Structures are given as structure tokens and as C-alpha cells.
Amino acid sequence: MDIGKRYTPNEIETKWYKVWLDEELFKAKGEGNGKFSVVIPPPNITGKIHMGHALNISLQDIVTRFKRMQGKDTLWLPGEDHAGIATQHVVEKFLMQSEGKRKEDYGREEFIKRVWNWANEYREHIKKQIMAIGASVDWSRERFTLDEGLNKAVRKVFVELYNEGYIYKGKYIVNWCPSCGTVLSDEEVEHKDEKGALYHIKYPIKGEDNYIIIATTRPETMLGDTAIAVHPSDERYKDYVGKVAILPLVGREIPIIADKYVDPSFGTGALKVTPAHDPNDYLLGQRHNLESVQIMDEYAKINENGGKYAGMTREEARKAVVEDLEKEGYLLKIEELEHSVGHCYRCDTVVEPFLLDQWFVKMKPLAEKAIEAVEDGDIKFYPERWKKVYLNWMNEIRDWCISRQLWWGHRIPVWYCEDCGHINVSEEDVHKCEKCGSTNLRQDEDVLDTWFSSALWPFSTLGWPEETEDLKKYYPTDLLMTGFDIIFFWVARMIVMGEKFMGDKPFSDVYIHQLVRDKHGRKMSKSLGNGIDPLEVIEKYGADPMRFALAILAAQGRDIKLDLQIIDSYSKFANKIWNATRFVLLNMDDFEKMELKPEDLTLEDKWMLTRLNKTIKEVTEAIEKYEFNIAARALYDFFWNEYCDWYIEAVKNRLKSEDKKLAQNVLVRVLDSSLRLLHPFMPFLTEELWQNLPKITDEKYLVTAKWPEYNENFVFENEEAEFEKIKAFIRGIRNVKADINIPQITKVEIAYKTLSDNDWIKRNEKTVKELAFVTNIEIVSEKPEKSATSYVDEDVEAYVKLGELIDIEAEKERLNKKLEKLNKEFQKYDKKLNNKNFIERAPEEVIEETKEKFEMVKSQIEKLEKLLRELD
Known part of the structure; x- marks a missing residue:
């Protein structure tokens, strides 16, 4: 069986979505x-x-x-x-x-x-x-x-x-978008910090040669002022309460009142009250029975109540009012101010508080x-x-x-009777007034x-x-x-x-x-040009890699920093799944389904089935708790690091032998379960591959196939622990080879001394030789000359014999040069992280990246120093 060498997501996705729908x-x-x-x-x-x-x-x-x-x-x-x-x-x-x-x-x-x-x-x-x-x-x-x-x-x-x-209808101060021509709820108003000004204006006191100073960010709205308010406990204005002020430019007499809403620390501590153009002023006006004077129309232009400013936009009116205040001596000073301004979430127009008849829900x-x-x-x-x-x-x-x-x-299902004024509210269209029988009706606009x-x-x-x-x-x-x-x-x-x-x-x-941000942590927006179009991502990488990337980044409570390189890396994961499946299928000659019995299984089989069952449990529990990142990470680690890198490698020779039936069955069953576990994350790829597996159930489609269940009968704790030791042992040999530039496929000899009665290396000699390219394993009482320590635990201490494989002196020289370079890098990062200015001013992600590099270099130095000691 062969599925072909190439994973082609676009073809697979179109095909399978149609099948699922059909x-x-x-x-x-x-x-x-x-x-x-x-x-x-x-x-x-x-x-x-x-x-x-x-x-x-x-x-x-x-x-x-x-x-x-x-x-x-x-x-x-x-x-x-x-x-x-x-x-x-x-x-x-x-x-x-x-x-x-x-x-x-x-x-x-x-x-x-x-x-x-x-x-x-x-x-x-x-x-x-x-x-x-x-x-x-x-x-x-x-x-x-x-x-x-x-x-x-x-x-x-x-x-x-x-x-x-x-539900009731009444006048209320609302958020009005002059551009969209409609009311917005509080949640539809986006507040942005903008540079503005605080205008200090003198309001004369009636019958006195005195004035009270107010500070406002919107001087044009003073045309609709109907009071000045101060805090009742503000000693500065105690004697002003109850007096009358004259509204500059307009001449209207307005009372000076006391209300606990006023913040004595803002501006001058005296507040101009414009009930028709500020939500808080509106509530304050209701408490004190103040008149509401509306000075703007629905297009945010000054209306007839604005006198000579009528017809001006609010911006034009602000400029004209400020000029007149200055000309007539009412403007005391202007201070620069950064303040929050409400904008329409749709068209970005500055929202205008507006008094209107509206429908409300209590x-x-x-x-x-x-x-x-x-x-x-x-x-x-x-x-x-x-x-x-x-x-x-x-x-x-x-x-x-x-x-x-x-x-x-x-x-709105409301019809007004133009004859008797009755309000008809009905689920069905109303053609006749329920009160007077008139057909002269008008539906709410x-x-x-x-x-x-x-x-x-x-x-x-x-x-x-x-x-x-x-x-x-x-x-x-x-x-x-x-x-x-x-x-x-x-x-x-x-x-x-x-x-x-x-x-x-x-x-x-x-x-x-989560909120999906760009790779620098910035919100995606048209203005920044940093948006990522999911359809373009799907076209380039396929839907499955994108879905898996989003899932693995979706940690609860954290925003996602999305870089296309991350999606590319999970595109490689999709390719890995494809290639691993292809390998399995190419080794399924004469496949015959058999029942798996614990007594027939090898050590690596038991380890693999244990890891599968623990992964099933972890993934199931994580999805149930909506911990998508934990589930995705567990699947990635299991499939790539355990199934592909270890189990497939461990059974390759068994697949070439006459006694391959057991290895084939474990391979297929684990792959079948893996594709089931991966299906919610990568549905197209997994359906395509699963359809090509040798059938071990009578299910027709993966999308409706049974979710794997944890099976304690195939959990072998002791065997799992032993195989994990073998993995660590082999990794130690590979690390030594990598550190001293020996190709991994180069065959080496190893030696070890036993530190207890548990000689698990002897039991697993064949596996070690096959997976670590080892020709000979011997037991010793002391560390051999010209060798490097590769593994230590409570049972054994192991060494790779370097012998004639390398020139020890030349290798020490190479490692010392590398160490010298790493020490310079270490000092550079150490200096940065101890620099107060860097810590205070650098972006958080830059600081974190520097810390990571510092720790990585530190670890490499420790490793090289240990290796050099080995070679001395």
C-alpha cells in the first residue's frame, strides 16, 4: 500500500468536506x-x-x-x-x-x-x-x-x-453616531486616548463683581448649560451654592448647585452641567429638576438653540466659541490634556451624547x-x-x-394611532387601532x-x-x-x-x-498592516496545520502571538504524520489482524502501548477542560517524539523478519488510535490517512469513528520505566557523538560498570546496538581511557570509547575555541541583563528572549566544560 510521497492539503480538504456533507x-x-x-x-x-x-x-x-x-x-x-x-x-x-x-x-x-x-x-x-x-x-x-x-x-x-x-419608551441620554445616524449601546463605543485641551472659563455671578471658574474639554456644549455644580463638602465653593451665574456668550441665568457626583480634584472642582449632552450631567439634571437644552442636531451641527453658532459643526463651533470667549475676556487659560474620547465602533466617528426618545429594557x-x-x-x-x-x-x-x-x-412592532394616540404593540402587523378602530396607523420607524x-x-x-x-x-x-x-x-x-x-x-x-495578535504581540489591524488572512494561510499551508498551530498556542488566559513560521512548523508536523503513515503502509505486506495479548508483547511494544494509553487519558481530560494547548502538545510529543522517533525505529528490523505480524499489529493499532486522537485538530489529513489503513474495525468514516478509550490492561509501568532508561542511555551516546562531531551513523563501542544488581543494559543489548549504532558493549570496573561518560543512574555508569575515532588534542583545541566564543556571548547577555536601563526600557519580549539566550549559552558552557574534563 502506498499513499504517495506528497501531502497535498488543498486536494484532500476539498474532497473530504464534500464527502462529509454528501x-x-x-x-x-x-x-x-x-x-x-x-x-x-x-x-x-x-x-x-x-x-x-x-x-x-x-x-x-x-x-x-x-x-x-x-x-x-x-x-x-x-x-x-x-x-x-x-x-x-x-x-x-x-x-x-x-x-x-x-x-x-x-x-x-x-x-x-x-x-x-x-x-x-x-x-x-x-x-x-x-x-x-x-x-x-x-x-x-x-x-x-x-x-x-x-x-x-x-x-x-x-x-x-x-x-x-x-420595555418602555422615554427620553434618555444616548450615545449617538452622527455618521451612522443611530444610537449605540455603551459597549459599542470604543474609547481612545486623544490629545485635547482643558479650557478654563469664567462664569460671572449675578449681582456681584465676582465669578466662578469651570474647566471643560468641550467648550461648545456650554451653549446648553443649565447649571454649575460643586461638591457639597468643597470649602472653596461653600458660599457660592444657591447663587446664580450668568452663562457667558448666551446670557442665560443658571443656578449653582451642590452634588456629590462632582470630583473636587478635577479641573477647578466646579462643573458646568449640560443635561442634554452628557450622560452624567443628564442624571445630575434629573436629580435637581434642571432644564435640558439640546444644542445639536442629529448630524452634530449646532441647532437653533445655539444662537449665532447655529449651522456650525461641533468642531467649527468649538473654535468660534473659544475665540469669542477670549475676545470677551471669559477665557482664563487653556491647558493641554490627554483624555479618553468615545468613538463609534463601526465608522470611528466621535460619539455625541444625545437626548432622544428611545425604547429601553429594564x-x-x-x-x-x-x-x-x-x-x-x-x-x-x-x-x-x-x-x-x-x-x-x-x-x-x-x-x-x-x-x-x-x-x-x-x-419595532409598535403602531401609533394618528387619531386617538394609542400605542398598539403586537406580534402580528396591526391594521386597525385596538382602542378606537381607526386604520390611520403609523409603524415605529x-x-x-x-x-x-x-x-x-x-x-x-x-x-x-x-x-x-x-x-x-x-x-x-x-x-x-x-x-x-x-x-x-x-x-x-x-x-x-x-x-x-x-x-x-x-x-x-x-x-x-484568546485574542490573536501578531508575532510582536500587537493587535492585528488594517492601519498596522499586520493582519493574517486565514484563507491565505489555508491556501499556502492547509487548514490542518493552521488549526493545530492555533490550538497549541491557545493557553487559557493568554493572548496568542502568531507568526507564520509557527504554522510552517506544524505544516512539517503534518508532513511527518503523512510520511510515518506511508512508512507503516509500505510495511503492511501480508497484514493479518490479530488479538494483542500482554504475554506476547516485547518491551518496546509494552512501552508504546503504555504511552498511547497515557496520551489518550491526557488528551481526553485536556479537551474536557478546554485546555487545547495541553492536548495538542501531548499529541505532538507522542506522535513525533515517541511513535516516530522511537517506536518505528525500534521495530524496523522486526518488520523485515518472518515474525513481523505482532509488530505490524501494534504499529497499525497505535497509528489508528493516533489518527483518531488527532482528528479533531487535523480532520482532513487524518481522514485521508485513516481511510488507507488496514481495517481493524468496521467503521466507515473517521469523523464518526469511536474515540479511543484508556485501557488499563495495556499500561505497563515497569516496562515503561525500563524503556525510558534505554532512551536516555541511547540519547547519551548520541549526545557524545554530536558534541565531538562524530556522525550519528558512525558505529562506536561502549562500556559500562554496574552499580546494582539491575543490569537492564544486558537485557536490552540488541535494542541499544540497533538504535545507537553500537558494535560492542562490555562491562568494566573502571572508566576506560580515551572515553567520554554518556550516562549515569543508580544502576549503571556508561562511557563511549573514543579510541582512534578522534584526535583528542585537536578536539580539545576545537572545544576550547568554541568555549571561548560562548564565554564572550555569556558576558554580553550577562551585562545586558544587569543593565538597569535595558530592563526598564526594553520591550518585555526582548528581555525574555535575552534571558532565554543567556540560559542557553550558560547550559552550553557547562556541557563543554564537562566534556573537556572528560577528555583530559
């Missing part, structure tokens, strides 16, 4: 030993999948394939998110560039048709990218947040929450059960530290603004926040509000895997909605995956 091997069929269900975090339809998506999908697929192989009835449900703000933004931009038209030129209905066309096209793109990564999702159950079923669920939730008093009472579920351990976070982050946010939760001023999305429909994802995708079989079988789901940045956007809200509408948690485990 055979419906990913489809949940309601059969199995228990169930495992997970819903894919729906990717936005606005663009390509990035490396963070690739990580998320790869890790979810590892768990899903693992559970499927364990015999679970496994459902991994896919879908996409309509991404209201983002999608409308990109489509509007596209239409403006391609047709020169704004959405208003099309009208709502026609514009939404255009967005649907765009959405359907990009949904297909997203689907192909998910397939390329190898995701074993059940495409027959694919959902979209705007499909008919989910729309029904969204309306039902809105109406029930409204009828129970959880979250405090709804959050109670969602808090309990996590506090009681019903829902577990991995890593556990995210539990505290979740609880802190939930305990301080604010009402959720759910309305968005968009056309694309779930339109706004749509719901995208996260409102996403919050229902774990149960709406399973058919709720209908009582479907899928809902009964697969809810609650078992695992949610997502990024830390949407714990509040999505995770928390899913828990709230699951507890409210299903009376149960939406999932048991929440795994917060």
Missing part, C-alpha cells in the same frame, strides 16, 4: 449516548473571516468532533448575524460609490431589497470560509438573525416584555436570575477570572437602549438593536416559540465559545433571555477564547 455526517440525528449542542457565534455578514474567527471556529470544531466521536448526539448549529449598523453602513457606502445615491433616494422598501441581495451574497461567502476551516456544523439547520422564524421570536419577546412592563430585575446562574456555578466561565468581570458588570447593569435609527433590521435578536440565538435557532423536537433535545446547549469583547453585548444578554423565556440557562460552559 453523507450528512455533521447532521444531528437524535441518536447517541447523550447529547452535545453548541450554537456558532454568528459572524457578521459585513466581511471576511479574520484570524480571531479562525481560532474560535477551530476550537469549537475540536470539541464538537471530539464529542461526536464519543458517541454523543452532536449538534453544532451555524448561522449569520444581520449586523444592523455595520451592514447598513457598508451597503450605503457601496451604493453611493456605485450609483451615487443615498438610501433616501431608493425609499425604505427598495433599499431593504438591495441590502437583502447584498446580505445573501455575503452569507454565502461567510459559509464558504467556515467550510474552508473544516467546521463540522450542521448546515441543514443554518439560521439567520433576520429569517422568518427568528423574526417571529423577536416579536414575541418584545411584546411579552412590553406587556409585563420591562435590565435590573431581569438580571437577577442571570446573576444567580453564574454565582451558583450553573454556568461556568473558562478561564474563571471572566466570572468576576461578568458579575461586576451585571451587578451594575443599566437599562438597555434597544432602538436603532436604521432601516435594516427587525422593525426604528429597528431593534442587533443584539436583541442575537440574545435569543440559543433557543430561537432551535425553533422557539414553537415547541420543536430540536428545542426539547438540544436546549440548553452545552458550550458557548466567544471573545471577551462581547461578554456584555451578547453572553450576558443570552443568559438573561434564556432564564426569562426558557426558564433555564442557555449554556453550561462559557469559554472565552
Whole structure:
């Protein structure tokens, strides 16, 4: 049997994904030993999948394939998110560039048709990218947040929450994006440190030749000031409270009030209060019954309340206001300041706090059960530290603004009667007012926040509000895997909605995956040009090496520093798996399946089967705990370092003998189990290779084959320990050869003296000779002349006889020169690490790299010095 010399991932991946789909091997069929269900975090339809998506999908697929192989009835449900703000933004931009038209030129209905066309096209793109990564999702159950079923669920939730008093409409200060023309939730605002200024302005006191000084970063908003606030315990302003100030440039009389919110240490300790343009000022205004004067419109331009500044942008108004303040003597000074400024997470426009009528959900009472579920351990976070982050946010939760001023999305199911003013809220479209019977109705123009429909994802995708079989079988789901940045956007809200509408948690485990950074630890971004496209990586290396690299780097709680060289190294690992399988297949002439009995096994067989069983146990436990890096590392070490480097080498001569049947069976069984263990990580490669193995079971596909189980009957602790000694003994011989430039294939003589009755070398002479290229082994009482110590333990001390193999004096000269060079390197690194400036200023990764080099050089010096002593 021969599979060919070359591993060609692109051919294999296309072939096997099609087979898996055609055979419906990913489809949940309601059969199995228990169930495992997970819903894919729906990717936005606005663009390509990035490396963070690739990580998320790869890790979810590892768990899903693992559970499927364990015999679970496994459902991994896919879908996409309509991404209201983002999608409308990109489509509007596209239409403006391609047709020169704004959405208003099309009208709502026609514009939404255009967005649907765009959405359907990009949904297909997203689907192909998910397939390329190898995701074993059940495409027959694919959902979209705007499909008919989910729309029904969204309306039902809105109406029930409204009828129970959880949803209300009212004026509130919101985060407004003047570019996208909609409200943003707090979590959709990205704060960035920017250089700004603190403007110190004099506000005259009415009836006095005196003034109070305020400091502000936004002087243009003073046009809407309705008070000045100071802290009640601030002695500087005690006598000002209760007085009236005159608003510069405007002339409006505003009260001076006391409120504990004011920070006496910021600026001058006196705060201008603009309730319509600052969220904290808004709350302060509510407490003191202050007027709210709105001085900007939806485009962040000054409105008619701004007097002569009307029509200016906020930037133009700032400049004009500052000039006028200076001209009229109100501007005391300007200080440079670096401060945090909120930006729209989609278009990067500076967000404007804005007073608007909006729809809200009262979250405090709804959050109670969602808090309990996590506090009681019903829902577990991995890593556990995210539990505290979740609880802190939930305990301080604010009402959720759910309305968005968009056309694309779930339109709010509210109809206003233009005759009697009644608000009609219904799951079905309303054509007649339920109060007065009028047909003169107007539906609310706004749509719901995208996260409102996403919050229902774990149960709406399973058919709720209908009582479907899928809902009964697969809810609650078992695992949610997502990024830390949407714990509040999505995770928390899913828990709230699951507890409210299903009376149960939406999932048991929440795994917060790592952030994928570049090799220098920087966040990947367009501006830095350091992004890595997973599809390009797949094209170059294949999906399997990329998946394995991401898994082995995915240590809980640590960001991933991704270098393409790492993926290249696991491409070599894939080649190693291919070549090892090819070797096994080429040695399967006359293969005949046999039962393995402990009494028939050789030492290396027992060692190999022990290592296999311990690896099965370690990998199984690691995946169960979502310790993907530990599982991947165990597989890599086992397959390359133990199966390939030791066991295959140890049985090569047995495969050439007439008595090869046992060696063939152990080789195949260990390879079969290895491919099963590797399958969740490298599905395409392993399916291709497993299909070519001699059949030892009647299973048809690896994707649905049985996961290996730990078998204590094939764990031989004593034999494992003895073979590990042999390995160390052989490594010692190889190291001596390497240190003094003797080729590994050069045959040498060794000697050893026994230090106990356990002469395990004598028992394993044949193996040592074959694997270490040794011609003769003799027992001695003293260390021979012209020899180097290669191994020492409690039983033996062994030496490699150098004899005429090398010129001892010439070798000592070579080693001394090498030692001299290493000592210089040692001094260089030692000096750096003792340099205070270097430790304080150098990047962390540079310091770590220097420490590693220092330790490596130190180790090499110790080794050379020991060898030189041996040669003296």
C-alpha cells in the first residue's frame, strides 16, 4: 500500500468536506449516548473571516468532533448575524460609490431589497470560509438573525416584555453616531486616548463683581448649560451654592448647585452641567429638576438653540466659541490634556451624547436570575477570572437602549394611532387601532438593536416559540465559545433571555477564547498592516496545520502571538504524520489482524502501548477542560517524539523478519488510535490517512469513528520505566557523538560498570546496538581511557570509547575555541541583563528572549566544560 510521497492539503480538504456533507455526517440525528449542542457565534455578514474567527471556529470544531466521536448526539448549529449598523453602513457606502445615491433616494422598501441581495451574497461567502476551516456544523439547520422564524421570536419577546412592563419608551441620554445616524449601546463605543485641551472659563455671578471658574474639554456644549455644580463638602465653593451665574456668550441665568457626583480634584472642582449632552450631567439634571437644552442636531451641527453658532459643526463651533470667549475676556487659560474620547465602533466617528426618545429594557430585575446562574456555578466561565468581570458588570447593569435609527433590521412592532394616540404593540402587523378602530396607523420607524435578536440565538435557532423536537433535545446547549469583547453585548444578554423565556440557562460552559495578535504581540489591524488572512494561510499551508498551530498556542488566559513560521512548523508536523503513515503502509505486506495479548508483547511494544494509553487519558481530560494547548502538545510529543522517533525505529528490523505480524499489529493499532486522537485538530489529513489503513474495525468514516478509550490492561509501568532508561542511555551516546562531531551513523563501542544488581543494559543489548549504532558493549570496573561518560543512574555508569575515532588534542583545541566564543556571548547577555536601563526600557519580549539566550549559552558552557574534563 502506498499513499504517495506528497501531502497535498488543498486536494484532500476539498474532497473530504464534500464527502462529509454528501453523507450528512455533521447532521444531528437524535441518536447517541447523550447529547452535545453548541450554537456558532454568528459572524457578521459585513466581511471576511479574520484570524480571531479562525481560532474560535477551530476550537469549537475540536470539541464538537471530539464529542461526536464519543458517541454523543452532536449538534453544532451555524448561522449569520444581520449586523444592523455595520451592514447598513457598508451597503450605503457601496451604493453611493456605485450609483451615487443615498438610501433616501431608493425609499425604505427598495433599499431593504438591495441590502437583502447584498446580505445573501455575503452569507454565502461567510459559509464558504467556515467550510474552508473544516467546521463540522450542521448546515441543514443554518439560521439567520433576520429569517422568518427568528423574526417571529423577536416579536414575541418584545411584546411579552412590553406587556409585563420591562420595555418602555422615554427620553434618555444616548450615545449617538452622527455618521451612522443611530444610537449605540455603551459597549459599542470604543474609547481612545486623544490629545485635547482643558479650557478654563469664567462664569460671572449675578449681582456681584465676582465669578466662578469651570474647566471643560468641550467648550461648545456650554451653549446648553443649565447649571454649575460643586461638591457639597468643597470649602472653596461653600458660599457660592444657591447663587446664580450668568452663562457667558448666551446670557442665560443658571443656578449653582451642590452634588456629590462632582470630583473636587478635577479641573477647578466646579462643573458646568449640560443635561442634554452628557450622560452624567443628564442624571445630575434629573436629580435637581434642571432644564435640558439640546444644542445639536442629529448630524452634530449646532441647532437653533445655539444662537449665532447655529449651522456650525461641533468642531467649527468649538473654535468660534473659544475665540469669542477670549475676545470677551471669559477665557482664563487653556491647558493641554490627554483624555479618553468615545468613538463609534463601526465608522470611528466621535460619539455625541444625545437626548432622544428611545425604547429601553429594564435590565435590573431581569438580571437577577442571570446573576444567580453564574454565582451558583450553573454556568461556568473558562478561564474563571471572566466570572468576576461578568458579575461586576451585571451587578451594575443599566437599562438597555434597544432602538436603532436604521432601516435594516427587525422593525419595532409598535403602531401609533394618528387619531386617538394609542400605542398598539403586537406580534402580528396591526391594521386597525385596538382602542378606537381607526386604520390611520403609523409603524415605529426604528429597528431593534442587533443584539436583541442575537440574545435569543440559543433557543430561537432551535425553533422557539414553537415547541420543536430540536428545542426539547438540544436546549440548553452545552458550550458557548466567544471573545471577551462581547461578554456584555451578547453572553450576558443570552443568559438573561434564556432564564426569562426558557426558564433555564442557555449554556453550561462559557469559554472565552484568546485574542490573536501578531508575532510582536500587537493587535492585528488594517492601519498596522499586520493582519493574517486565514484563507491565505489555508491556501499556502492547509487548514490542518493552521488549526493545530492555533490550538497549541491557545493557553487559557493568554493572548496568542502568531507568526507564520509557527504554522510552517506544524505544516512539517503534518508532513511527518503523512510520511510515518506511508512508512507503516509500505510495511503492511501480508497484514493479518490479530488479538494483542500482554504475554506476547516485547518491551518496546509494552512501552508504546503504555504511552498511547497515557496520551489518550491526557488528551481526553485536556479537551474536557478546554485546555487545547495541553492536548495538542501531548499529541505532538507522542506522535513525533515517541511513535516516530522511537517506536518505528525500534521495530524496523522486526518488520523485515518472518515474525513481523505482532509488530505490524501494534504499529497499525497505535497509528489508528493516533489518527483518531488527532482528528479533531487535523480532520482532513487524518481522514485521508485513516481511510488507507488496514481495517481493524468496521467503521466507515473517521469523523464518526469511536474515540479511543484508556485501557488499563495495556499500561505497563515497569516496562515503561525500563524503556525510558534505554532512551536516555541511547540519547547519551548520541549526545557524545554530536558534541565531538562524530556522525550519528558512525558505529562506536561502549562500556559500562554496574552499580546494582539491575543490569537492564544486558537485557536490552540488541535494542541499544540497533538504535545507537553500537558494535560492542562490555562491562568494566573502571572508566576506560580515551572515553567520554554518556550516562549515569543508580544502576549503571556508561562511557563511549573514543579510541582512534578522534584526535583528542585537536578536539580539545576545537572545544576550547568554541568555549571561548560562548564565554564572550555569556558576558554580553550577562551585562545586558544587569543593565538597569535595558530592563526598564526594553520591550518585555526582548528581555525574555535575552534571558532565554543567556540560559542557553550558560547550559552550553557547562556541557563543554564537562566534556573537556572528560577528555583530559
